[in-house]
Amino acid sequence: MKKAIISGVTGQDGSYLSEFLIAKGYEVHGLMRRSSVFNTERIDHLTNSYEKNEIFNLHYADLTDTSSLRNIIQKVEPDEFYNLGAMSHVGVSFLTAESVLNINSLGAYRVLDILREISPRCKYYQASSSEMFGASPPPQNENTAFMPQSPYGISKVAAFHTTKYFRNANKMFASNGILFNHESPRRGLNFVTRKITYNAAKIIAGLEKKIYLGNLDTRRDWGFAGDYVKAMWMILQHNSPDDFVISTGGNNSIKDFLEKVFSLLNLDWQKYVEANTPRYMRKTEVESLQGDSSKAKKILGWEPDHSFDDLCKMMLESDLKKFNISFDQAQEIAKKLK
Ligand code: NAP
Ligand code: GDD
Numbered sequence: 001m002k003k004a005i006i007s008g009v010t011g012q013d014g015s016y017l018s019e020f021l022i023a024k025g026y027e028v029h030g031l032m033r034r035s036s037v038f039n040t041e042r043i044d045h046l047t048n049s050y051e052k053n054e055i056f057n058l059h060y061a062d063l064t065d066t067s068s069l070r071n072i073i074q075k076v077e078p079d080e081f082y083n084l085g086a087m088s089h090v091g092v093s094f095l096t097a098e099s100v101l102n103i104n105s106l107g108a109y110r111v112l113d114i115l116r117e118i119s120p121r122c123k124y125y126q127a128s129s130s131e132m133f134g135a136s137p138p139p140q141n142e143n144t145a146f147m148p149q150s151p152y153g154i155s156k157v158a159a160f161h162t163t164k165y166f167r168n169a170n171k172m173f174a175s176n177g178i179l180f181n182h183e184s185p186r187r188g189l190n191f192v193t194r195k196i197t198y199n200a201a202k203i204i205a206g207l208e209k210k211i212y213l214g215n216l217d218t219r220r221d222w223g224f225a226g227d228y229v230k231a232m233w234m235i236l237q238h239n240s241p242d243d244f245v246i247s248t249g250g251n252n253s254i255k256d257f258l259e260k261v262f263s264l265l266n267l268d269w270q271k272y273v274e275a276n277t278p279r280y281m282r283k284t285e286v287e288s289l290q291g292d293s294s295k296a297k298k299i300l301g302w303e304p305d306h307s308f309d310d311l312c313k314m315m316l317e318s319d320l321k322k323f324n325i326s327f328d329q330a331q332e333i334a335k336k337l338k
Helices: 012-023 044-050 066-076 097-118 151-170 192-204 225-237 254-263 294-300 308-322 327-337
Strands: 003-007 027-032 056-060 080-083 123-129 174-179 243-246
Touching (some): 003 012, 012 044, 123 151, 192 308, 243 294
Parallel strands (some): 003 027, 123 174, 174 243
């Protein structure tokens, strides 16, 4: 039985990757940091089903705390380490840049250096990001220059190069997945897609009147997180370490996302959205991301299974359910809102 450690197990991707690896027969060890409230909602179903068989195990560790990382790597002796832990919110990174660099950049360095010393045959996956491309115009692929536009982007560029450095200097199996935006019903509520679907559901439930957003003109390549965690695993199963762009090739604006979600309810989004809200505007923006993942398709055989339209519907339906409203009921309620 292969053993995998996942940092960031309580996050969106950590939860999908845990499910995926358990289904593949792995023993999964998730790293979580202490929180003042319970934040294991995305993985509680796994703990309930698999903790007693030691298939799914949780450990306290922090990417800023070398000894906690060392102790767990020593104890588990993993075959694969997926470094998904990060302060992942670009907007917040402008306000907490130093800790972002500590968690996202030095965190990757700490893990790789411990692996080099005590578990050098362990394969390492680094959660790199399309945010690293920043101001480089689309389409972006593995040869596109990094021009990060945020402390988050800078931190991920540093971790990307750290991963390549350990691969080249220490002959470790260390790979980067350069993933474009991926979303799901488990997406954090302060990312724009989930903020829109959750608040649209609240509007239908009569609990909200407006959604306050920032810049609606930026464009993203949005995929489904479930498809993307499969790519992470495929990257580590390849016969040699390498770097891969993972994306759908789509390019939609925030306005397009609003249009799609509200049109599923036959509502005009413009009546429910306040744009350019100062607190959600960023000092510098990444205007347009559109990935070219032909390398991953050719070498790994990876392709996404879900479209932009699938994603919008899946997220809206899931958020309506949170208010005990079915999709059909939502359309009936929406008629009365007109
Ligand atoms: P997420 O939902 O925000 O999850 C981030 C995880 O990192 C959470 O479990 C969080 O724990 C953990 N974490 C934060 N600080 C930590 C620390 N100091 N020590 C240990 N763990 C820490 O993010 P995601 O969407 O799943 O993304 C997973 C990874 O992929 C991240 O590295 C992200 O930057 C990267 N990425 C994401 C996307 C995307 O579109 N989703 C695209 C490209 C790259 P708490 O629950 O305690 O906060
Ligand atoms: N979060 C947020 N909230 N974003 C808003 C809002 C709002 O109210 N209004 C407009 N936006 C715009 C942002 O300015 C940005 O241009 C775009 O919506 C997407 O923002 P996010 O959903 O926060 O995602 P992101 O693209 O900045 O970052 C995500 O994708 C990266 C990959 O490119 C995160 O998941 C990163 O961790 C990831 O690396």
